[in-house]
Amino acid sequence: MKIAILPGDGIGPEITAQAVKVLNALGESFELESAEVGGAGYAAHGHPLPQGTLALAKAADAVLFGAVGDYKYDALERALRPEQAILGLRKELGLFANLRPAILYPELAGASTLKPEVVSGLDILIIRELTGDIYFGKPRGVRECPDGPFAGQREGFDTMRYAEGEIRRIAHVAFQAARKRDRRVTSVDKANVLETFQFWRDIVTDVHKEYQDVELEHMYVDNAAMQLVRAPKKFDVIVTGNMFGDILSDAAAMLTGSIGMLPSASLDANNKGLYEPSHGSAPDIAGKGVANPLATILSAAMMLRFSLGKAEQADRIENAVKKVLAQGLRTPDIYEEGTTRVGTEQMGDAVVNALD
Amino acid sequence: MKIAILPGDGIGPEITAQAVKVLNALGESFELESAEVGGAGYAAHGHPLPQGTLALAKAADAVLFGAVGDYKYDALERALRPEQAILGLRKELGLFANLRPAILYPELAGASTLKPEVVSGLDILIIRELTGDIYFGKPRGVRECPDGPFAGQREGFDTMRYAEGEIRRIAHVAFQAARKRDRRVTSVDKANVLETFQFWRDIVTDVHKEYQDVELEHMYVDNAAMQLVRAPKKFDVIVTGNMFGDILSDAAAMLTGSIGMLPSASLDANNKGLYEPSHGSAPDIAGKGVANPLATILSAAMMLRFSLGKAEQADRIENAVKKVLAQGLRTPDIYEEGTTRVGTEQMGDAVVNALD
Ligand SMILES: CC(C)[C@H](C(=O)O)[C@@H](O)C(=O)O
Ligand SMILES: CC(C)[C@H](C(=O)O)[C@@H](O)C(=O)O
Numbered sequence: 032m033k034i035a036i037l038p039g040d041g042i043g044p045e046i047t048a049q050a051v052k053v054l055n056a057l058g059e060s061f062e063l064e065s066a067e068v069g070g071a072g073y074a075a076h077g078h079p080l081p082q083g084t085l086a087l088a089k090a091a092d093a094v095l096f097g098a099v100g101d102y103k104y105d106a107l108e109r110a111l112r113p114e115q116a117i118l119g120l121r122k123e124l125g126l127f128a129n130l131r132p133a134i135l136y137p138e139l140a141g142a143s144t145l146k147p148e149v150v151s152g153l154d155i156l157i158i159r160e161l162t163g164d165i166y167f168g169k170p171r172g173v174r175e176c177p178d179g180p181f182a183g184q185r186e187g188f189d190t191m192r193y194a195e196g197e198i199r200r201i202a203h204v205a206f207q208a209a210r211k212r213d214r215r216v217t218s219v220d221k222a223n224v225l226e227t228f229q230f231w232r233d234i235v236t237d238v239h240k241e242y243q244d245v246e247l248e249h250m251y252v253d254n255a256a257m258q259l260v261r262a263p264k265k266f267d268v269i270v271t272g273n274m275f276g277d278i279l280s281d282a283a284a285m286l287t288g289s290i291g292m293l294p295s296a297s298l299d300a301n302n303k304g305l306y307e308p309s310h311g312s313a314p315d316i317a318g319k320g321v322a323n324p325l326a327t328i329l330s331a332a333m334m335l336r337f338s339l340g341k342a343e344q345a346d347r348i349e350n351a352v353k354k355v356l357a358q359g360l361r362t363p364d365i366y367e368e369g370t371t372r373v374g375t376e377q378m379g380d381a382v383v384n385a386l387d
Numbered sequence: 388m389k390i391a392i393l394p395g396d397g398i399g400p401e402i403t404a405q406a407v408k409v410l411n412a413l414g415e416s417f418e419l420e421s422a423e424v425g426g427a428g429y430a431a432h433g434h435p436l437p438q439g440t441l442a443l444a445k446a447a448d449a450v451l452f453g454a455v456g457d458y459k460y461d462a463l464e465r466a467l468r469p470e471q472a473i474l475g476l477r478k479e480l481g482l483f484a485n486l487r488p489a490i491l492y493p494e495l496a497g498a499s500t501l502k503p504e505v506v507s508g509l510d511i512l513i514i515r516e517l518t519g520d521i522y523f524g525k526p527r528g529v530r531e532c533p534d535g536p537f538a539g540q541r542e543g544f545d546t547m548r549y550a551e552g553e554i555r556r557i558a559h560v561a562f563q564a565a566r567k568r569d570r571r572v573t574s575v576d577k578a579n580v581l582e583t584f585q586f587w588r589d590i591v592t593d594v595h596k597e598y599q600d601v602e603l604e605h606m607y608v609d610n611a612a613m614q615l616v617r618a619p620k621k622f623d624v625i626v627t628g629n630m631f632g633d634i635l636s637d638a639a640a641m642l643t644g645s646i647g648m649l650p651s652a653s654l655d656a657n658n659k660g661l662y663e664p665s666h667g668s669a670p671d672i673a674g675k676g677v678a679n680p681l682a683t684i685l686s687a688a689m690m691l692r693f694s695l696g697k698a699e700q701a702d703r704i705e706n707a708v709k710k711v712l713a714q715g716l717r718t719p720d721i722y723e724e725g726t727t728r729v730g731t732e733q734m735g736d737a738v739v740n741a742l743d
Contacts, residue, residue, distance in 0.1 A: 114580075144502055144617055144618075145502065146502055168544070171581075173582060179550075184550045184551045185550070186548050186549060186550040187549055187587065188547060188582060189546075189582050190544060190546060191544060191546070192543065192544040192545075193544075194532045194535075194540045196536075196537045196540050221630075221633075223465075223470050224521075224522055225527075226543045227543040227545050228543070229543065230542070252633070252634055256634045256638040257646075259638075260500060260642060277608070278608055281609040281612050281613045282638065285613040285616040285617050286616060
């Protein structure tokens with residue numbers, strides 16, 4: 032089994048190195064191959080998603096991705112900026128289903144800015160459609176405003192869109208995921224304003240007919256943002272579009288107070304996937320050896336479970352992470368008085384040692 | 388001075404009645420005229436924004452709006468549903484600047500789901516553009532998907548757009564508001580993905596040249612959603628588009644835990660405005676006399692300040708509200724042990740009695 036390792040920028044390389052260490056300690060024979068991506072791809076090959084990197088990702092059975100982005104590349108034109116790599120990979124690999132668990136580890140309950148009773152035991156799964164919506168819709172650009180009070184001025188514009196088949200397949204992913212959990216799906220839309228999301232609501236409602244054992248609720252995105260703050264534990268599975276999912280999944284991750292702990296999976300129709308931490312490249316702390324590698328290590332666990340058919344190995348990693356937390360080891364982002372502060376490498380080593 | 392009173396649906400009539408009571412107690416000679424809107428407009432005249440209601444709103448110097456929406460109207464076709472009234476009023480009256488303060492009253496700090504140290508003293512102002520963006524952009528609808536893997540299927544679609552002049556005028560509102568506060572503006576966009584919001588960022592940056600005494604920061608919307616949960620007090624003024632503003636302003640309101648307290652103003656280019664509570668029509672508690680009228684009463688205060696040039700009267704109302712809170716009076720939504728539970732009317736009467 033071949034795994035593409037794309038460390039990227041900022042803290043990407045250090046956290047990915049720890050996940051690789053854990054993968055290598057499992058006693059399996061994975062073929063791991065690395066390539067540059069993001070700013071590193073641009074620096075080495077003149078493009079954030081170099082052809083060789085894309086070819087490797089396509090050939091591999093799964094992709095482990097660190098993070099991309101650095102101040103250094105802020106002045107580049109948009110098409111060359113690091114984040115184009117992740118957009119390109121999603122589109123080229125057809126990774127339409129983004130799964131982001133927002134889980135609060137009991138040991139880290141204090142890290143949340145929310146009151147313990149509001150978030151303790153939080154365990155929600157956000158499923159974000161990842162290859163459609165206004166992210167890729169055309170036409171888009173800057174043009175002359177055709178009519179209305181601003182006619183003749185320049186205007187920026189984009190196209191939001193969802194085809195029936197795109198909505199159906201992500202709805203199936205959500206209902207099936209809910210069957211392995213609490214059997215409740217909240218579909219988040221803005222059907223009261225947007226044609227795209229009235230259509231979304233109609234199709235999700237139709238797909239739901241095949242899943243009568245799962246409860247379906249529709250919620251407007253503004254209300255969903257409120258309910259995430261007010262009573263996040265009421266959710267089980269949230270399914271939504273690319274744009275709303277971008278916003279809500281980050282808000283949900285932050286509820287836990289420990290975004291350095293949260294993995295994510297982006298899957299295609301055949302469960303091939305790209306796995307990455309939910310946090311970014313944090314260039315301000317890059318190279319200091321203080322970044323939390325656990326989100327990336329847990330992303331590797333998701334990879335084993337979803338793409339490589341190695342659920343027991345995934346369990347081993349997840350149990351090892353729970354063990355190091357119980358031992359009181361903490362990187363600075365989750366440090367609290369009374370626990371033991373460790374660096375990136377030490378944390379990686381501790382997980383390796385905790386593997387049963 | 389003529390004020391249009393549009394009570395609407397659900398708790399709208401009861402809360403608006405309290406605000407009218409307070410207005411009448413000020414000793415000014417306002418001309419108040421009411422009309423049906425939302426579901427009530429549909430029930431009385433077959434349309435959520437009846438012609439007479441629109442004409443009244445246009446003729447008035449300001450509009451005091453309750454809330455619209457009720458389960459009863461959920462099955463109507465979109466064009467006849469209650470929320471079309473508020474969209475129509477915004478567009479027809481050119482109310483492009485939505486001002487929503489998110490303030491935590493010290494007495495109500497316990498109502499927030501966030502830890503007191505994270506939200507105590509919270510005072511941010513969200514300025515949402517209200518007549519552009521994907522809310523009104525054309526074309527929109529359901530069509531046959533023209534190309535790509537879903538060609539030939541149905542797809543829902545909408546157009547996001549902002550013309551230069553639309554961005555300029557809302558940026559001016561934000562910078563000018565910041566000058567009366569802490570002189571910091573965070574412009575929220577998604578410039579890394581959307582052409583509309585790269586253009587937004589460019590224009591806001593340009594307008595900022597006229598306000599070098601105000602600090603400008605650009606932030607992606609996903610990050611803004613996170614920072615609102617992580618460290619909301621770091622913001623002063625947030626300015627953003629219609630869609631992102633819808634989501635972020637509701638999230639910010641919920642941070643305070645007392646959305647029943649938060650007013651809003653929607654202004655045109657000449658400071659004529661529509662004023663409404665930040666919360667909705669809450670049909671589940673309508674008619675029970677338990678709704679919190681303070682957001683509507685505070686909206687009336689905003690109306691006096693922004694549209695009617697009566698800042699001292701606005702102060703009188705705001706001080707009276709502070710007094711009733713200090714007296715320990717609470718509607719059920721903000722009730723805590725040790726305070727005095729009152730109903731909608733009692734709360735309105737208490738504010739009238741507290742006017743100095
Ligand atoms: C970097 C950016 C393009 C990306 C997105 O908006 O999808 C990121 O925010 C994410 O959520 O992975
Ligand atoms: C009712 C709805 C159309 C409206 C909006 O999305 O603008 C509401 O959510 C608001 O924020 O006033």
